[in-house]
Amino acid sequence: MINLEVIDDILLKLKNYLQEKQIELVIRKRVYTLAVECLDNIYKHADHTNHISEIISEYPPRFIIEKIYDDFQINTGNIILDINKVKINDKLENLNKLTLDDITILYKKSLTNAEISDKGGAGLGLIVMAKITTQKIKYDFQKINDKFFYFAMQLTIKK
Amino acid sequence: MKTINIASTEKSPKVLFDPKKYIFEMEGNSRPENVRDFFYPIIDTLRDFFEEISPEKKFTDNETAFNFNFKLEYFNSASAKFISDILVIIKNGNDKGLNMKVNWYFDDGDDDMKEVGEDFSEMITFPFSFIMMQR
Numbered sequence: 001m002i003n004l005e006v007i008d009d010i011l012l013k014l015k016n017y018l019q020e021k022q023i024e025l026v027i028r029k030r031v032y033t034l035a036v037e038c039l040d041n042i043y044k045h046a047d048h049t050n051h052i053s054e055i056i057s058e059y060p061p062r063f064i065i066e067k068i069y070d071d072f073q074i075n076t077g078n079i080i081l082d083i084n085k086v087k088i089n090d091k092l093e094n095l096n097k098l099t100l101d102d103i104t105i106l107y108k109k110s111l112t113n114a115e116i117s118d119k120g121g122a123g124l125g126l127i128v129m130a131k132i133t134t135q136k137i138k139y140d141f142q143k144i145n146d147k148f149f150y151f152a153m154q155l156t157i158k159k
Numbered sequence: 160m161k162t163i164n165i166a167s168t169e170k171s172p173k174v175l176f177d178p179k180k181y182i183f184e185m186e187g188n189s190r191p192e193n194v195r196d197f198f199y200p201i202i203d204t205l206r207d208f209f210e211e212i213s214p215e216k217k218f219t220d221n222e223t224a225f226n227f228n229f230k231l232e233y234f235n236s237a238s239a240k241f242i243s244d245i246l247v248i249i250k251n252g253n254d255k256g257l258n259m260k261v262n263w264y265f266d267d268g269d270d271d272m273k274e275v276g277e278d279f280s281e282m283i284t285f286p287f288s289f290i291m292m293q294r
Contacts, residue, residue: 004192008170025268029233036190036235108282114240116195124236132271 002046002061007039014065021067030132030157031065031072037125038155039063042078045151052148055079059150070159077152085141085149088126092139092153095130103131133157161204172231174201178208181225185242189234198241205245209252224260225252230292231264231272243279250283261287266294 014035018028042061062077080088095103107127114124130137138154163176172187183205191197227249234242246261253259263276273289280287 012169025266026271029269029271032233033235036233040235104278108278111240111243111282116237116240124239128236128239 001056002039002043004043007043010039010063011035024159027072027157027159031074033132034074034129034155034157035063035065037129038074038076038153041125042076045078045080045084055144055148059144059148062152072157074155074157075152076155077150079144079148080141080151082147082149085151088151089139089141091126092137095126096136098130100131100134103127107131129155161208163201163204165201171197172234176201176204176208181223182228183226184228184230185245186228186230188232189238189242191238194235194237194241198238198244202241202244202248205248209248209257212252212257224258226260226262228262229264229276232266239275243282246279246283246285250285253285259285261285262290263287264290264292267291 011032015032018031023031042063046061056079059077059079061079062075064075066073066075095106098106107124110124110127117123126137133155135156135158140152142150142152144150160178161176162178163174165171165174167173167187170188171191172185172189175182175184177183227245229242231242249259249261261280263273263280265272265276273291276287276289
């Protein structure tokens with residue numbers, strides 16, 4: 001199960017790894033930033049599903065970072081409520097259509113209008129991801145049942 | 160006169176507000192567990208202080224600016240929202256005639272952190288001083 005201690009532990013290990021491997025500062029911080037936003041997203045969606053242990057064991061949260069030559073790839077997966085699927089899909093579809101300049105404009109506009117939710121989210125996570133990765137975001141929704149989908153996302157950081 | 164002195168942790172920045180020395184400083188990482196609990200008191204203190212000062216009195220002579228030093232290494236998207244709220248307070252203070260100065264620090268090689276500062280500056284239409292740090 002994902003909780004704040006697990007997230008802190010992953011981020012600390014990641015930070016140490018990136019430093020040890022002497023990854024270029026900009027890339028190191030981009031990977032770290034994306035990792036934080038991805039883990040935040042997984043954590044914020046987790047409370048909908050924590051009580052449904054049979055689904056969680058079959059569809060556990062996923063967070064994988066791979067270094068492929070000089071690039072990094074982050075793969076995430078988590079259960080989301082059916083009612084959130086359309087919202088996430090529309091956001092990603094729109095972000096993937098925008099140029100980097102348009103994403104920056106959207107980011108600035110969203111920052112002004114953002115409201116912080118009870119869970120501490122500003123609704124800016126996906127926009128920040130699109131801004132940082134500079135690549136199109138790959139994603140997929142797999143239907144679990146009438147109430148839940150498994151949301152998978154892939155982010156790439158190119159040197 | 161209310162001051163702020165919060166020590167940094169692995170997840171939250173050092174925050175210093177000392178009106179007598181005309182300084183506000185935020186330094187380190189920002190992804191606090193409860194982002195609202197962390198930032199609301201800071202924003203309230205700054206808002207109260209700068210709203211109460213009348214432009215005629217100002218807080219200092221014309222030679223000295225109130226310096227806002229941002230020396231952030233990393234911040235998450237929720238913290239970005241609150242940092243933008245602080246910057247709006249600075250901009251509003253400046254608009255009513257207070258001498259405000261934003262110093263945005265970034266590490267040598269951290270072009271993204273500089274760019275984030277430029278985005279903020281454009282967003283609030285207020286010029287920042289950009290200072291590169293060697294570590």
